[in-house]
Amino acid sequence: MVFVSSDPLPPPPRLAGRARAEDPRTPLSRERIVDAALAVVDADGLDALSMRRVAADLGTGPASLYAHVAGKEELLELCIDRVSSTLVIPDPDPDPDRWEEQVKTFVRDLHHGLLEHRDLARASLARIPTAPATLVVIDRLLALLRAGGLSDQVVAWASDLLPQYAVASAYEASLFIERMATPEGERYMQDVGAYFAALPAVRFPNIAALAGPLMHNPTPDARFEFGLDVIVRGLVALRTG
Amino acid sequence: MVFVSSDPLPPPPRLAGRARAEDPRTPLSRERIVDAALAVVDADGLDALSMRRVAADLGTGPASLYAHVAGKEELLELCIDRVSSTLVIPDPDPDPDRWEEQVKTFVRDLHHGLLEHRDLARASLARIPTAPATLVVIDRLLALLRAGGLSDQVVAWASDLLPQYAVASAYEASLFIERMATPEGERYMQDVGAYFAALPAVRFPNIAALAGPLMHNPTPDARFEFGLDVIVRGLVALRTG
DNA sequence: ACCTGAACACCGTTCAAGT
DNA sequence: ACCTGAACACCGTTCAAGT
Secondary structure (H helix, E strand, O other): OOOOOOOOOOOOOOOOOOOOOOOOOOOOOHHHHHHHHHHHHHHHOHHHOOHHHHHHHOOOOHHHHHHOOOOHHHHHHHHHHHHHHHOOOOOOOOOHHHHHHHHHHHHHHHHHHHHOOHHHHHHHOOOOOOOHHHHHHHHHHHHHHHOOOOOHHHHHHHHHHHHHHHHHHHHHHHHHHHHHHOHHHHHHHHHHHHHHHOOOOOOOHHHHHOHHHHHOOOOOOHHHHHHHHHHHHHHHHOOOO | OOOOOOOOOOOOOOOOOOOOOOOOOOOOOHHHHHHHHHHHHHHHOHHHOOHHHHHHHOOOOHHHHHHOOOOHHHHHHHHHHHHHHHOOOOOOOOOHHHHHHHHHHHHHHHHHHHHOOOOOHHHHOOOOOOOHHHHHHHHHHHHHHHOOOOOHHHHHHHHHHHHHHHHHHHHHHHHHHHHHHOHHHHHHHHHHHHHHHOOOOOOOHHHHHOHHHHHOOOOOOHHHHHHHHHHHHHHHHOOOO
8 A cells, every 4th residue: 555645645644532524525424424413322321412412523513414314303313223224133943932031132222222322212202113234133023022922012012012111111221321421420329329318217218118128229239120020020021822 | 449649549441462561669579580480481382481582571770680590590489499399299197009190190280280381391400409388399299209118229219200200291292282383383293293104114114104103193082091000010019019 | 505603592500699 | 680782603594506
């Protein structure tokens, strides 16, 4: 590889940390816009995601995005679909004997896949999935659920309930993680613990009595795993055969 | 009742519909600010809730609110707590024989209490409850759960899981209701149904096979009731005694 | 067809100044 | 102590104008 004077210069070194404004000559595309949007979320969280910020990171103005994307709503949907497309969902060759563990693994993967992108899960709440990669995830989940001896109606509603749980938990977990990441946040969580412990037992006898278990987080995933276990056990209880 | 010329005039008649700017002489207070905020949410939804809008409805400027409320975050927390305080939670005299139905009634009341305020539930997601009325709700839930033969740890985590489900479902239900309320929204929901029905069965065999059950909503609460049943059955499965 | 500058109608929050 | 006007640093989206 040789450089001649007419070659474009290689990109200059730059401080990491903040997103670089990309070469404005490479044309915009949905792909690049979604890349930039996810980079913003990964770097600074969902609240930092704005059309103006994405445009600036791409070295252009906000109006330019609207040639490729209908608006912020569609951009969020595209981000979710991109994340769905990265989920490795092994076609699990549904095995009735290992059904419960297979369902749990599926929901866990969803949960953790979302958690890789901070609080992006918030944008996934209450969205009807219509984008292709997301539909693939649902279809695979349905395939798995159908191997569990459940009625079609239970399978259908369970394919709503389980992702709802994965998403809501990922959102809550992301806020928890975010808080624990900063010194003030860690302080705040300790204060909350102390606050609950100090609550007047006359007015809140049960909170006072259970302050320990209420605050207990043996592992970061313990609460998530508990709810997942409850839901899967409940589904098993609805088996017809 | 007689009017003399020095009496302040009674408030002039006005078009309903939009919130009136209240008498600026009656002093601001947290109470009145929360009243106004909830009125905005009830009238136009959570997205319409802004400090500026609340201030305008109270006949003042946005800066005035900050003497009574730390910021928008605190205002949202106060709104949630206000809603919690309106929930009628009959101390249910926990009865192990009717435990499952009592738990369901409790979670249903939470769900529907939130639904009375549009998509306010969104603001309740991922918030650690510390305000008094919300803590009362949790304490009562704990009391009820403790009558079910569950370990303290299961009781504690269930008191997270059940409200999480009530809140997430209320948020999703509110969006569904909101959409069905407008003609375009109703149209959109029909289009989604048609879209799923028309999905290529080769790529999405299970969605295609279950299009009927997936779209089936016999009553507005059917999905919520399904999930509630699943979770309560799962908790029953965790009974020690 | 794709991109842009400028504008419109908004945000939450701060702060010096008033009463 | 409580309130305010004005400002700061942002938003999403539109639209006429450019290439």
